Amino acid sequence: MSIVYNNYPWPGFAGEPLSDKQREAIEAAAQAVLDARAQFPGSSLADLYDPLSMPPELHKAHQKLDAAVDKAYEASGGKKSYKSDAERVAFLFELYQKITSLLPVKPVKAKRIPRSKAA
Template identity: 85%
Template sequence: TGEQPATLADLYDPLTMPPELLKAHQRLDTAVDKAYEASGGKKHYKSDAERVAFLFELYQKYTSLLPVVPTKAKRKTAAIK
């Protein structure tokens, strides 16, 4: 047909995103928001950036509870003269 396939830039440009993809993202955002409400998340976010900021804060909170595994000190080797 001679038609070029859409690039990722085309697919994720808010002005040219196919309606089906936009709806799929909206459903996914709703599901993620609902899943994280119990962890202090909002029911709705003003922007994707606000949602991502919350998810990173939650990640930091939970990973900071993990024990720190001490690493072995590297031995210094004598330089060959």
């Protein structure tokens, strides 16, 4: 399984400040999630992330990771907290759109049509 949070625009990508402290907080919180998972070696990810039986340690670790990531996104216009995951994802897509719209568009060159030698 690959890490999910790095599939989104990383805070600071468009020039906003991202401190070493923020980066380290995210790294520590992400490691805490991995450590919480490791406490349950016989459980699949489906078992660990079942909303009815998710271990409290893992849930708490994810809350801390969310808080650290949200804090890092504040400089990019993010909120301190979100009402729902859907609201957080909507912000990330808006940020992605903002970042990608800054990319220069290559001009399209017109193809030259060779002149016929027949006259």
